[in-house]
Amino acid sequence: MACKSFGQNGHNLVFPDSAGWNILKENQELTFKVRTTSADPARFSIEGTENTGIQFDSLGNFRWKPSFDLADRVSKTKEVSVIFQADWPDNKRVRQSITFTVNHVNRPPVVEDLPVFYVKQSTSNTYQISADYVYDLDGDPLVFKSIQSQMPEGSNLSQQGQLSWNPSRGQFASLKSSPVFIEFIVQDQPDKAETKGRIKIAQTQQDLPSEIMIVPGDSLFTIKEDETLNLKIYISDPNGDDNVNNAGFVSNDKRVPIYALKGNTALQYEFTWSPGYDFVDDVQGSLTTELTFFVLDKSNNRTQRKIRIRVNDAENLIKKDNHLFQKYRSNLVEALMLIQQLDANQKKLNQDYKQARKGKKNRSIVNASLGAVTGLTPMVVDNPDQSKIVSGVGGTTVLTLGTLEATEVIGRSKEAIMDKIKNTIDIRNRAQAAGDEFARKYALKLARRNSEFDKDIEKLRAVLNDQRIVLLELDAYSKNASRVDDKEIKKVFLDYAEETGK
Structure with missing residues (x-):
């Protein structure tokens, strides 16, 4: 306390x-x-x-x-x-x-008065004890047990509550004057509290129409275009369940396909239908369809149940996801093509830089100052290993002869090339990092539906449109973006997803 x-x-x-x-x-x-x-x-x-x-x-x-x-x-x-x-x-x-x-106090199962089990002669009759009549108030699982002394010869009760019996001619004849009552036990789990129930078995005496039950039992169902409606159809016949001949449905809208109703067993059907995004016009907003489920017995007695399905217009997520995926992919393709351009440009700049460092063979420059040139004559350098024919200059001018150093190529600065290489590497690294993050963050279609998707596209495009790209004087890249396949994208951006959102 x-x-x-x-x-x-x-x-x-x-x-x-x-x-x-x-x-x-x-x-x-x-x-x-x-x-x-x-x-x-x-x-x-x-x-x-x-x-x-x-x-x-x-x-x-x-x-x-x-x-x-x-x-x-x-x-x-x-x-x-x-x-x-x-x-x-x-x-x-x-x-x-x-x-x-x-x-908590466990309550035993509840057994209400069960419908009569009508049987036919020399026919395998089955009767499913319905959860509408036998249930547990605590929601415990139930197990059915037969009392053998109560069971007619040849009858059987399963743990799931299905009673089956194929009466002989004598057994069927005795039912006319003396109906049989079968007692059974229903036990909840795991506490095993028990309750007795009783089923009356009688001989069918008239040709009664079949019964049809729809679960859930509503008459109006409201769904969206992208939702699936699932209904379970249970059929029984007072003259014996085998008296059911046919079951089906008709609709006032031909777009509801016949194959939406599938038979799991002869007495149990399942209706599964998804309208699709084109079922309701955008202007309408919603559309109500009427379905009539029917069952026919062997005497052509007809029983039917009508339901209405209100279908509300829904946003076409398939098209939206496809559109978002194309935006996702196209921006990664642009990033891929820029990276390939930068890689090709860097390769060319590396070659230019090597050429700048080596200089140009057999090209000399003459620096003259402090005087005027009075004459030029050929002369030979004394060093026999490095003999070259040079020009001799007369007068007061001082003459300097030499080979062009690696610092300059005619009209091309080594430092300018190095700046371009640095910019190329920096822009490429930024494009790779931004592309990797974008590919990873929006690999799933649910992420692409987020409002941040468009903002991150702008961030990626800002990286791809770096102002320094103009200074690189890139050659026109002739590759067609439509020819870039997913494998090529994934090779550069490992987290790229080939999902289309369908």
Whole structure:
């Protein structure tokens, strides 16, 4: 028991003093009277009783019978905390909290009066005990057990509640004057609480129409164009289930296909249909279709059930996802093509840089100053290993002969080439990093539906449109973007997804 007192002047509340008095079971009634240690009469009240069913009056009388659904069948217990309060005319009061523990109580299965099992002679008759008549209030799984002394010869009851019997001529004849009652046991799991049930078996005496049940049992279903409607159709016949000849449906809209209804067994069908994004015009907003399910017995007795399906217009996610994927892919293709251009350009710049470092053979320059040239004559350098024919200059001019160094190529600066190489590498690295992040972040179609998708496209394009690209004087790239395949994209951007959103 959890108690907490807020008394004034020594006044306290008095509750039952027996052990476990505040522990009770579902559907167990608890009554007691709250008192105080004060001789003066007090007015009582309580807090925290919402949706509990607790009754408490101003005289301190407490009454509570917890409902069966208070405690969960899995957790088994439920704690309910309330605060009791006593007030006196002199504005004094005392408060105390109490926690009640309610233990779950397992209820046995419920068996209602079952429909009569009508059988035919020399026919395998089956009867499924419906969950509409046999169920467990706690939601426990159920197992059916037969009582062998009650079972007619040749009959069988499965654990799932299906009774089958093929009566002989003598057994069928005796049913006309004396119907058979079969008792069975239904047991819940895992507590194994049991309840007896009874099925009446009688001989069919008239040609009754078949029965049809649709689950869920609504008459109007509302779905969106991209949703799937699933209905289960159960058929039975009072003259014997084998008397069912045919089942189907008709629709006032021919776009509902016949194959939407599939037979799982002779008595159980399933209707599965998804309208598709083109079913409702954008202007209409919604469209209601009427379906009529029918069943025919061997005497052509017809039973039918009508339902209506309201289909609301929905955004075409398939087209939207395809469009978003194309944006995703096309921007990565642009990034790929830029990277390929930059790679080709860097290769060319590397060659130019090597040529700049080597200089140009057999090209010399003459620096002359401080005088005028009076004459030029051929002359031979004395060094025999490096003999070259050069020009001799007469006069006061100082002549310098040499080979062009690697620092300059005619009209091309080595430093300018190096700047271009650096810019190429930097732009390529940024394009690769931005492309990798974009490919990874939006690999899934759900991510591409996010509002940040377009913002990140702009960020990627800002990287791809780097202003320094103009300075690189790139050659026109002739590759057609439409010829770039997914393997080529994935080779550069490993996280690229080939998903189309379909």
